[in-house]
Amino acid sequence: MIETIILVLVVLWLLGSIFGIASFYIHLLLIVALAVLVVRFISGRKSV
16 A cells, blocks of 8 residues: 555656646655655564
């Protein structure tokens, strides 16, 4: 699930970089998503 969100954010980031549309917010969301991904990899994958 998180991988899909990160993929969507990367695509939006690229589109925002190309067209300059709300690039600050897209960059902010991308940084948050990458931080969550790093924390997830560090803590290990836990089953729910």
